[in-house]
Amino acid sequence: MMFNAMLWNLSTHEWWIIGIGALVCASCSLLGCFLVLKRLALMGDAISHAVLPGIVLAVIISGQLHSIWVLVGAGIVGILTPLLVHWIQETKTVHEDSALGIVFSMLFAFGIVLISQAGNVDLDPDCVLYGEIATAPFDTWILEIGGDTINLGPKAFWILLAVLIFNLTIILLLYKEWKLSIFDSHLAHSLGFRPAWLHYLLMAMIALTTIASFESVGSILVVAMFICPAATAYLLTNRFGLMLIWAMISGILCAVLGYLLTWTFGGDISIAGSMSVTAGGLFAMAFFLAPSTGILSQRWRAHQMRNQLLQDHLILGLYRSQEKGNDWISRQDLLAYPEAHSSNATAALRKLNKKGLVSQATLGYRLTEQGLTYAKQLIRSHRLWETYIHHLGTAPDHLHRPASEMEHFLSPELCQEIAQDLQFPKTNPSGKSIPK
Numbered sequence: 001m002m003f004n005a006m007l008w009n010l011s012t013h014e015w016w017i018i019g020i021g022a023l024v025c026a027s028c029s030l031l032g033c034f035l036v037l038k039r040l041a042l043m044g045d046a047i048s049h050a051v052l053p054g055i056v057l058a059v060i061i062s063g064q065l066h067s068i069w070v071l072v073g074a075g076i077v078g079i080l081t082p083l084l085v086h087w088i089q090e091t092k093t094v095h096e097d098s099a100l101g102i103v104f105s106m107l108f109a110f111g112i113v114l115i116s117q118a119g120n121v122d123l124d125p126d127c128v129l130y131g132e133i134a135t136a137p138f139d140t141w142i143l144e145i146g147g148d149t150i151n152l153g154p155k156a157f158w159i160l161l162a163v164l165i166f167n168l169t170i171i172l173l174l175y176k177e178w179k180l181s182i183f184d185s186h187l188a189h190s191l192g193f194r195p196a197w198l199h200y201l202l203m204a205m206i207a208l209t210t211i212a213s214f215e216s217v218g219s220i221l222v223v224a225m226f227i228c229p230a231a232t233a234y235l236l237t238n239r240f241g242l243m244l245i246w247a248m249i250s251g252i253l254c255a256v257l258g259y260l261l262t263w264t265f266g267g268d269i270s271i272a273g274s275m276s277v278t279a280g281g282l283f284a285m286a287f288f289l290a291p292s293t294g295i296l297s298q299r300w301r302a303h304q305m306r307n308q309l310l311q312d313h314l315i316l317g318l319y320r321s322q323e324k325g326n327d328w329i330s331r332q333d334l335l336a337y338p339e340a341h342s343s344n345a346t347a348a349l350r351k352l353n354k355k356g357l358v359s360q361a362t363l364g365y366r367l368t369e370q371g372l373t374y375a376k377q378l379i380r381s382h383r384l385w386e387t388y389i390h391h392l393g394t395a396p397d398h399l400h401r402p403a404s405e406m407e408h409f410l411s412p413e414l415c416q417e418i419a420q421d422l423q424f425p426k427t428n429p430s431g432k433s434i435p436k
Contacts, residue, residue: 010263013137014259014263016136016137016153016154016157017133017134017136017137017259017271018255018256018259019157020133020136020137020154020156020157020160020217021133021217021221021254021255021258021259021271021272021275022251022252022255022256023157023160023161023163023164024160024212024213024217024221024222024225024255025221025225025229025251025252025254025255025275025279026164026248026251026252027160027163027164027167027209027212027213028044028209028213028222028225028226028229028251029225029226029228029229029230029233029247029248029250029251030164030167030168030171030244030247030248030251031044031167031202031205031206031209031226032044032225032226032227032228032229032230032231032247033230033233033234033240033243033244033247034178034182034202035202035206035226035227035230036227036230036231036234037182037183037234037240037243038182038199041226041227041230041231042097042100043081043082043085043100043203043206044206044222044223044226044227045104045223045226045227046081046085046100046103046104047078047081047082047104047203047206047207047210048206048210048222048223048226049104049105049107049108049111049223050077050078050080050081050103050104050107050108051074051077051078051081051207051210051211051214052107052108052110052111052112052115053077053107053108053110053111053114054073054074054075054076054077054078054111055070055073055074055111055211055214056111056114056115057073057114058070058071058072058073058074060114061073070211071208071211074207074208074210074211075204075207075208075211077107077207078203078204078206078207078208078210079200079203079204079207081103081104081107081203082199082200082203084099084103085099085100085103088102088103133217133221133271133272134271136154136156136157137153137154137156137157138154139154139155139156140152140153140154140155141153141154141155141158159212160212160213163208163209163212166205166208167205167209170201170205171244174198174201177193177198178198178202179240180193181193181195181198181199182240206226209222210222217272217275220272220273220276221272221273221275221276224275224276224279224280225251225254225275225276225279228250228254228276228279228280228282228283229247229248229250229251229254229279229282230243230247231283232246232247232250232279232282232283232286233245233246233247233250235283235286235287235290235293235294236286236290236291238292250279250282251279253278253282254275254276254278254279254282255275257278258271258274258275258276258277258278258279259271259274259275261274261277261278262274307344307348307351308408309408310344310345310348311348311351311352312378312407312408313404314334314345314348314349314352314358315352315357315358315367315371315374315375315378316375316378316379316382316407317329317334318334318358318365318366318367318371318375319367319372319375319376319378319379320379321333321334322366322367322372323432327363327366328361328363328364328365328366329364329365329366330363330364330365331349331364331365333364334364334365349365352371356368356370356371357370357371357374358371376435377412378407378408379407379434379435380415380434380435380436381406381407381408381410381415382403382404382406382407383403383427383428383432383433383434384410384415384418384419384422384425384428384434385402385403385406385407385410385418386399386400386403386428386429386430387422387425387428387429387434388418388421388422389402389403390428390429391422396429396430399428399429399430419434
């Protein structure tokens with residue numbers, strides 16, 4: 001409710017700011033997926049800084065900040081950056097990360113020097129770093145048609161929308177080629193897809209996106225959006241197409257939530273900085289809570305697995321007791337089994353009782369009919385595996401431990417295949433019966 005109320009209270013000017021930020025974040029996060037998968041995440045950082053001298057030189061030569069020469073200059077430097085990194089790396093003098101740091105820091109510093117020394121360049125170093133997204137909606141695109149004046153909104157919005165459409169179009173047209181070159185560049189090369197050309201096309205697209213974003217949001221947000229949303233999407237899925245979609249959704253959320261964070265503090269903090277912080281926050285949530293790869297999710301699954309293994313061992317302990325003719329087994333005798341000994345055994349027994357697998361009385365514990373069926377599946381897996389690895393040459397005194405580990409993971413279908421290979425044995429090497 002609070003979130004909805006904040007959105008409804010935003011003005012048209014503020015919605016334009018969010019729209020511009022969302023387009024920047026979506027474009028950068030889309031290309032960031034390729035960088036993350038190619039393990040070139042810092043290449044986006046390098047290019048977004050390295051294109052600065054190309055922009056400044058183009059403005060100095062053309063005398064205009066908004067011209068095709070700015071695109072050409074930045075594009076040349078954007079492609080030149082990975083070439084220089086590759087050349088320095090090929091000399092075997094420094095590693096790739098060192099070469100990357102040297103190239104982009106030197107080119108960015110050169111661009112800052114050019115700005116400070118060239119008086120006719122209408123660029124501010126602070127604008128390059130932080131951008132002016134709050135003032136971007138004031139620079140509008142006005143059309144005059146038949147004497148009527150039509151205000152189409154901020155120029156930055158339409159430029160960034162065109163860049164996003166261009167990036168999406170190129171990715172869709174070359175989707176399978178890019179996908180193959182990312183995951184198996186040697187196969188892509190053998191099929192004639194030219195992964196090197198695709199790589200430099202990606203660098204050019206990064207340079208184009210950086211140029212379109214510089215004036216509005218600055219390099220801080222551009223760098224964050226090239227890495228964080230893509231890394232977040234990487235944790236959420238293992239499918240390339242879904243990764244692209246999740247990255248764009250994450251980027252757009254960064255723009256919306258980041259601006260609302262600034263709005264909450266009364267506009268006293270950097271909008272681009274807030275969006276970047278939000279990107280880091282979304283990545284942190286995915287890092288801890290992602291269903292498959294999240295740290296807390298993995299620990300929860302490991303905890304659940306330990307509990308399930310303990311319950312299985314308790315079930316097997318009850319079954320072995322009943323095999324010996326004991327209808328009931330006391331808690332003390334049950335916990336005497338090495339596999340069932342645990343400080344969580346009492347809680348595990350309560351869960352088994354709740355599931356209807358174990359019944360409890362003053363005499364102790366025993367398996368229910370449902371529990372007996374499940375126990376027979378486990379003991380069948382255990383003894384079939386003992387028989388199988390003994391058939392492969394494992395000594396009789398080394399059978400129990402590996403069978404105790406495998407009994408939880410053998411499916412009934414696999415057990416049937418093992419039994420068929422062994423010609424349906426009735427007992428294991430110790431002479432104990434294998435349930436049907």
